[in-house]
Amino acid sequence: MIRAVIVMNDQGKPRLVKFYEHQPVEKQQEIIRSIYGVLCSRAENVSNFVQADSTFGPDTRLVYKTFATLYFIVIFDDSENELAILDLMQVFVETLDKCFSNVCELDIVFNFNKVHTILDEIILGGQVIEMSSSEVVKAVDGISWLEKNPNSIIRVPKSISGWQGR
C-alpha cells in the first residue's frame, strides 16, 4: 500500500502532500522536514531509494525522483515493488506534463487543486487505480469539462472511458 505521496521543491517547500493514512498536521510537517533533510544531502547518480523506517515505521520504503526543481516522493510498505513505484511516479509526471503542457513548478504551485484531482485518478486509497497516462488525461479532461459546464446533462463525456473489451 502507498502511504503517502509528497511533492516538494529543492528548498523543502511542500507542493503537494497526500497521506493515505491520516497523520496529524504536525506529524506531516515533521515527516516532510526529515525527508528533506535526507534528500538534500544525496548526491546525483545514486539510487532512488532511501531508508524510511525511522520516520514511518518498520517495513516502509521511500522512493524519490527529482524532476528539475522538484522532488517527487512516494512512501509505501513492502507490498509494493520499488521499481514499479518509480514507474508510477513517471506516469504521474508524464500525466502532469500532458495536462499542463510542459509542467513546471509554478504550474503545480498555482494549480495544486488540479494536481490533487489528477492524483486521485491515479491513486485511490493507497492503491493504484490507473497506470495509463492517456486514460488519466481523458478522465481529468472529463472533470474539467464538467466544471465548466456544471449544468450539462451528459454526465460523462464518452471520451472518458470507452466500452472496449466489455
Place this chain on the structure above:
Amino acid sequence: MALSGMRGLSVFISEIRNCQNKEQERLRVDKELGNIRTRFKNEKGLTPYDKKKYVWKMLYIFMLGYDVDFGHMEAVSLISAPKYPEKQVGYLVTSCLLNENHDFLRLAINTVRNDIIGRNETFQCLALTLVGNIGGREFAESLAPDVQKLLISSSCRPLVRKKAALCLLRLFRKNPDVVNVDGWSDRMTQLLDERNLGVLTSSMSLFVALVSNNHEAYWSCLPKCVKVLERLARNHDVPQEYTYYGIPSPWLQVKTMRALQYFPTVEDPNTRRSLFEVLQRVLMGTDVVKNVNKNNASHAVLFEALALVMHLDAEKEMMSQCVALLGKFIAVREPNIRYLGLENMTRMLMVTDVQDIIKRHQAQIITSLKDPDISIRRRALDLLYGMCDVSNAKDIVEELLQYLGTADFTMREELALKAAILAEKFAPDLSWYVDVILQLIDKAGDFVSDDIWFRVVQFVTNNEDLQPYAALKAREYLDKPAIHETMVKVSAYLLGEYSHLLARRPGCTPKEIFGIIHEKLPTVSTPTISILLSTYAKILMHSQPPDPELQNQIWAIFSKYESCIDAEIQQRAVEYLTLSRKGAALMDILAEMPKFPERESSLIKKAEDTEADTAELSAIKLRAQQQASTALVVTDQRPANESPQVSQLAMVKIPSMNNMENNSVDQELTQANGILGEVEPQPPTHAPDADILGDLLSPLAIEGPPGVSAKSEHNIVSGIEGPLSEDDALALAPVGEQDNVVKPIGDVAERFHALCLKDSGVLYEDPYVQIGIKAEWRAHQGSFVLFLGNKTTSSLVSVQAVILPPSHLKLVLSSVPEIIPPRAQVQCPLEVENIRPSRDVAVLDFSYKFGTNMVNNKLRLPAVLNKFFQPTPVSAEEFFPQWRLLAGPPLKLQEVVRGVRPMSLGEMANLLNSLRLVVCPGLDPNASNLVATTTFYSESTRALLCLVRIETDPADRSQLRMTVASRDPTLTFELKEFIKEHLVSIPTASRPPPQPQIAASDPGALLAGLL
C-alpha cells in the same frame, strides 16, 4: 479548470510565495484563516463559489503545515451541493482534511450513499473516491453491498468499476466481514477474466488484499492469475495505452506476481509449467538498456519474477540462474539495480542450497560496501551480515573492521554492532574473537556499547585458555599513546584479573602493569575510576611476595579517594583499603571471578531490538533456524510465562518435566556459588538479564544501603572460611523452588502444537540447548532433521537421544554424537514411516550433561496424524458418490460435538486447512456447513480419501455436528477424534490434569501418560 476564475486563490498563493520568511508567512496565513472564519460565520451572502474558494485555501494552508481546526463542516456540506464543481471540491477537500473517525463524516454518509446508488456516474466516481480514501467501519457496514454491485455490474463503465474495486478494498480492510468468502471466490475468478486493463489493475489490487488475508478460499483464482501473466508477458495482448516503454503493463505484471506469492505453492502441474515458462521468459529476456524508465519498468517485472521464483522454491537450476542474475546486477552501473540486487540476494539467503553460490560474489559485495550511495552501502552491510557463517566470518569481519575506519558516522554504530555479533556468532576460535573486539574498541570506541565489552569479559572469564592471551593483548593496547576509555575499562579489568598470568614477560610485573594503567586515570571518567580501583586491589593481591613500594603507592591512592565525592568510588576506596590491610584474607575475597552462567548474548538480543529492517532480520532468523551454524542461535523473545495457564499445563503434561529439579544448575545458583553476597536467605533480587558486570563487581564493591552492611560482613566472614563448595550452595538454596530447574525457553507444548501445523521450527530450547526440527513428508513417509545446537561455550557431554515410538510408526534415528562441541550444531536425520492410522505420538527422550548436571527431557515429536495427509480438493461429482457409498458406521461416523471453542466459520475453515484438510467450498448448499477432504497415507491402508462434513449452528457456536467418512474404520474413528481435539478448546487445555509420575524407562506407560 479550477484555476479559471479562482482569482482569490491565486492571489493568496502569490502572497504566500512573496513572504520573505516563515514569520511573514505565518502572519499572512493567520490573517487568511481569520478572514475565512468570519466569512463562514456569516453565511449570508456566501456563494457556492466563495465556499469553494475558501475550502481550497484551507487545503493549501493545511499543506503548508498549519492546523486548520474549523471549516470542516463547510467542506463536508459542499458534498451535498447539487452541482458538480462544488461537489467535487467538497469530496476532494474532505478526504484530505478529515480522518475516518471524524464526526462530520458520519453526517455525510447518507449523501455519499445516495451518490453511490444514484444513476449519475460522475457523482458515483466522486463518492467512491472519498470512501476509498477515508471510509471507516461505518461506511463499510452501510455501503459495502452497493459498492460490490457497482464492481460486478456489467452496465457500469470501467471508470466506475475500477474505483469500486479499490473502494471495496478499503471497506474490506476496515471490516473483513463485508466480503463474504464463500461467494467472492467465484466473483473474483470472473473479475480476473476482465479485459479492461484499468478494471483488471484495480481488481488485482483487491485480489492481493483478499488473498493475503486468506489464500485458501481463492485457489480457483490461481490459474486465472497465470492466464493474466501469459496474456501480458507472453502474448503481449495489451492495448497501446497500457504499453509502458514497450513493456505490456509492467505494473499489472508485478501485481499479479505479487498475488501469486500469497499462495504457498502452485500444485497443478500444468499451471505450474505455464507459470514457469512465463517466469523463464522474464528472467532470460531482460537486459539493461540505456533508457532509465524502460530499465526501471523491465527490472520491476524481473525482480518480482525473482521473488516469485524464490517463493515457489523452484528447481535448483532456476535458482542458480537467479543468483547468477543477481550477481550480474550488483555490478551494473545503474544504482537502483545494484541496490535491489543486494537486497534480493539478502532475501535469497532464506533459500537453502544457494548460499554457496552467493558466496562466490563476496568480493563484489564487499566492494559495494564502498559504494557512493549510503542506501547501497547499507544493503551491502545487511547482506554481508546475513551471508556470514563460519567459513567466511574471518574475511567478512575483517573487512567490516577495515571499513569502520572510513565509514559514515551514521553507519558506524550499526557496523560496530554487526561486526561484534558476527565475531561472537561465528568465531573460529576465541582468541580471534578477542582480537576483533579489541580492534573494534580501538577503532570505534565511541560506538562500542558496554554490552560488547561485557561480553568479552564473560568469554575470557569462562575460558581459562584464553585468559593469558587476552591479558597480553590488553597489555599491548595500553602501550598505545591514546586509547579510548572503553579500552581502558576492558584492559584494566582483564589485567586486574589475569595479569599475574603474564608475570614472566617483559613489562608485565605488577608494578609495571599498575604504572601503565595508572597513567590513564587522570583522563578517565568516574565509572572507569571505580573499575581502576578494583584493578589496583587485584594487582595488590597478586603481587606476591608483597612489594612494599607498590603497596604504598596503591594505598596512597585508596586513601586519596576515601574522601571522593562520588559515593561509589569512595566506598570502594574505603573497603579496598581496609581489606588490603587484612593480609591473607584479601586473597580469598579478591580471588578470581567465577565463571559466568551461560546466557543468551545480550548483544544479539539488542541487535534484534534495534534491527530496523525486519524483512532481512527474519530472513536471517529463519536461516539461523534452518541452517547448521555454530551460532548462538537467537532465541524467541517471548517471555516464557506469557500464558501462565498453558505453561503450567505444559509442565505437568510431560511427566519427566517434573523430575528435573535434581539434575540441573540454575543460573541463580551458579551465581550463588560464585558470589557469596547472593547466598542470602532472601530471594535473588535481580532479573536474569540484569547487568552482568553489576553482578561481577558486587563482591568487590559492596553496595551502600545500611541493610547491606550486615551482608558485607557475612561476605568477609565466609570469605575467610574459604569459598563455598557447590554442594554447600545447593544446600543453602531454597529447596524445590521453581527457579532451580533448567527452564525451557518458551512453552514446550505450544512449540509442539505449532509444529503440528508447520514443518520447521524450534521444538525445544533451554539456556544451553536448542533443538530445531525440519521435516518433509511424502505420502506415508517422512524425514525429519533434528538440529541439536549447543548454545554454550563449553561442550555438552553425554548427549543422548532415544526415540520412543508408538506402535503405528516406524522411526529410525541416525546416531547422535555423544558430545556437542561448544556453540556447534549437529544434524541428526530421522526417518519416519506410518504403518497405520493412529493418534499416538512419538516421543524423543533427550538428555545431556552440562557441568555436573544431567538434564533430561521427553519431547513429543510432531509426527502426528495430519502429517500423513495430502490435501485433495474434490469436485461435487467425485464427492457425492463416495459420500453415499460410505453409508454408515463404522466407515462413516457422526457425532455431535459440544464445547467447541468459539470461532467463526472462516477461522474453522482455516483450522481445517492448516490440518491439511482442504475445505471444498460450494459442495454443501448450506452456507453454515463446511465440507473438507484429504487423502491419508499409511503403509497398511495406502492412499485413502477422507471426507469430513461439519454442520454448524449459527445460533450456537459452541456445538456442531461432525460426520467423518473413509474406507477404513480405524481411520474414520481416529480422524474424527483428531479433529475433535482441535475443535474443542485449545488443544493443550484439553489434556488430562496432572498425573502421577511414571517411570521414565517404560515407554508404553509413558505414552499412555502422554495421551
